[in-house]
Amino acid sequence: MGLSEKLKTGDPAAEFGLANAFFAGKDIPKDESKGAVLLERGTRDGLPEAQFQMAERAYGTGSNPETTLPPMSGMHWRSAAA
Secondary structure, three states: OOHHHHHHOOOHHHHHHHHHHHHHOOOOOOOHHHHHHHHHHHHHOOOHHHHHHHHHHHOOOOOOOOOOOOHHHHHHHHHHHO
């Protein structure tokens, strides 16, 4: 099954991979908003890698309010990933 088919079925690992591609601008235009939406889907679907990354993004430097999540969301996702 290809990536597009996996995305259509809601495959958390495929969503996580595409989220990282959007964050990095790898093979597609960089888009933090689309990446965040896909990353959140992966966290809600229980993918530990996505939960950990969500926690890391939430605990970022806090210098960019548009990409830093509320502090409690980081705690939640870090404990979910454990």
